[in-house]
Amino acid sequence: MSPADEKLKATYRVIAGSFLAGAAAMVMLGLVAPIAVKGGLSIRDAWAATADHNGPAVQPINVVQVRAQIAEAQRQMEAARQSSQASIDRLDRLAGR
Known part of the structure; x- marks a missing residue:
């Protein structure tokens, strides 16, 4: 080289x-x-800080409220499905299905 x-x-x-x-x-x-x-x-920020908790860490689930929300969502979905079904049927006819 x-x-x-x-x-x-x-x-x-x-x-x-x-x-x-x-x-x-x-x-x-x-x-x-x-x-x-x-x-x-x-280092001063690395020290653990204590926290005061006034209640449980995980709140209990209100099953009745959750079921009511699910039922309302299902009603809204069914209403949306019914209101758009005529348009979907028309598109199917136009597409030749």
């Missing part, structure tokens, strides 16, 4: 290394810096 080829290879390595260093710096500035500035990496 000639000295000119080795010099060209070294130049490519320097350019590639510089590009990677710049990309790494941009990632650090874009991702890590905002977290560090806001204190996301500070």
Whole structure:
């Protein structure tokens, strides 16, 4: 390999290394810096906080209310189906089905 080829290879390595260093710096500035500035990496924020709960963590389900909502949704779906059935039948006739 000639000295000119080795010099060209070294130049490519320097350019590639510089590009990677710049990309790494941009990632650090874009991702890590905002977290560090806001204190996301500070120890004081890592301590667990106590919370006061006035009720159960999961509220009981009102089965009657859920069934009423389902029945109302079914009524609305049936009404929508009936109101659009004439249009669907017409499209079927036009399509030759």
